Amino acid sequence: MTLPFEAFIGLRYLRARRSNGFISFISLVSVLGIALGVAALIIVLSVMNGFQKEIRGRILGVASHLEISSYDARLPDWPAYAKLAEREPEVRAVAPFVNAQGLLTSRGVVRGALVRGVEPAREDQVVEVGHKMLAGRLSDLKPGGFGIVLGVELARQLGVAVGDKVTLLTPQGNVTPAGLMPRLKQFTVVGVFKVDMFEFDSSLAMVDLRDAQLLFRMGDAVSGVRLKLSDPMLAPELKARFAGKLPPEATATDWTDMNANYFRAVQIEKRMMFIILTLIVAVAAFNLVSTLVMVVTDKRADIAILRTLGASPASIMKIFVIQGSVSGILGTLSGVAGGVLVALNLDVIVPAIERVLGTRLISGDVYLIDHLPSQVLSGDVTTIALISLALSFLATLYPSWHAARLQPAEALRYE
Template structure:
């Protein structure tokens, strides 16, 4: 434990003395550097966590934890299979779906779209769609009527809005002596939604299951069965008993297989970002090291006098280790506050930088999400603070040892 007089001397050494302005400047730069490093790590890691969590929630909210895809895009006689899947331990829900890539046309504008057919009840229970309706209402989605809901960015691309009629074009049309003619049917937009993932908002067209079956001429068949489980991370062992039962009709594709490249890239990016930003803190601790070395050189006479008055080598080490650790601790505290402030006002900062530079900082077509997300992990924050504090402490050992090794006889002999 550090004694009272050691605390007093450490406090005195933290303040600049006569002719020690440069040392104080270096120590201040060290404190600011530690603060910036900690703030950057907390903010960036929170954004990375938020990015993954938002993508995970929204993608799985639309596509489930796994799907059973029928061969050739069709699952005839799917009801018994769905019932068997629902009985599997660990499976919490099943949803029949139809998905088909098509073309949409409105006033000479054409866009590629992904048609999704769902029962009306399932559409209203899918929160990422039902809770994010921007215009119109899902009440207009009634079986037997040519009504659809589309993504907000698809509506912007087509220049269409609620009430307009959009033509959906299916390449599987009627066969004539001159070839196959595409099937073109007009559908009225009753709602637009924005789930927050650019690719989905720019492509999704949702309609009742019965309407999709009629339009695509599927009869009573569906395209796939979406599966939800109690633990997405254990999706493979949960669905393992179904593989042989599903094999004659289709294949099981898990969320990990559907989005493997995306989530693996996020993991790699997260690890690399952490270590790269950690270098900032490491450099800052070298600044603490250099400032303490200069302080020891400047305080050589003081150290010699303290030693002749009875101060031990251990006491001198504790004094200078306390000084360096306090500098690092203050920087860590400031950086933690700054990091949480950056997280809280991240969207305002992006908008401000965009206005100043005239550039689009957050492009949803590249970033998938329409807004910058953030999710702070308390354990991760504690780890960052602990790492920074440990590095600051290690940086004090050598200067403190040099101070403790000062020989008062050699220093005071020529005074």
């Protein structure tokens, strides 16, 4: 296949050994800068994607996809709402719950807790707490048994284990001659769970639904019903669909609403990191400007001869656009290959670095996770590659335009 003469000369300039070694060095630095910028952008975004996926999975392991509750925290006739939800094809399971605040005390230690009344069989179908038990089983919660299941951190703070007793103080008090006194009830610890979310491990206590209704004077009412969907991403759509079916006193809330601040913060951070690292790629790409300007200066005589032989200004411009674009393509492809390779093997690379340094880079005691997750998304990689190529192409325009304006007589005057 015969190449156009512009492509032939541009590629020849790219691979030819130049007499000026400094130009070759600057050109290499430009390519390496683009490659490193692209690789860094892919790795950082992949880590943030992996972190978001990991935390989302842990949140959904203990939080329901969708909740139907009442504005006054009492939802009577909850089976009717459960039947309404079960008519939707996306709903896989429904479980009633009672939410209340309380104080747990044991051996002189007092801790605040979110007390959740559940039906163990239904709750197991909605969330994964039953599969995260360190001791005991969620099914050990029996009506009238007044058993309690604690998060591992809450149990540690109270200094209790399975079989020990804890006392629950509720805000619903009893009126006595001495005044309003808080209600007290002793529970037996029948299980301890660990969901690897400090917020829940350190504050969540689960009791049987009937016990919670009795203790918090709910009667047959509940705080709401929790739904599990076939796809958590359908929760906002289903919530909007419920809006026209629920009575005025009831409302639907999905998991994105319950964790809106966290996901909003992660999304903003991801966008800012994308902008910052894209600027690094831009700086590396615009190094091509200085490289091509020096090449144009070095090839003034060649440009003049080509113009004398009949090459048009557009052809001269194409030569240097091709040369710079090929450098941008080489840097982008190298960066994509390196970034994807590193991002896919972070689970091997990070432990190796930790062994060499003799320290842990990601501590489970400080962060929500004890490893560096990574998720490479093809959309991110494609966007990064296209932006890098576009910046590289833009960087070639000014030097190429400058070369096209060069006059043969002026260029050959001192040759």
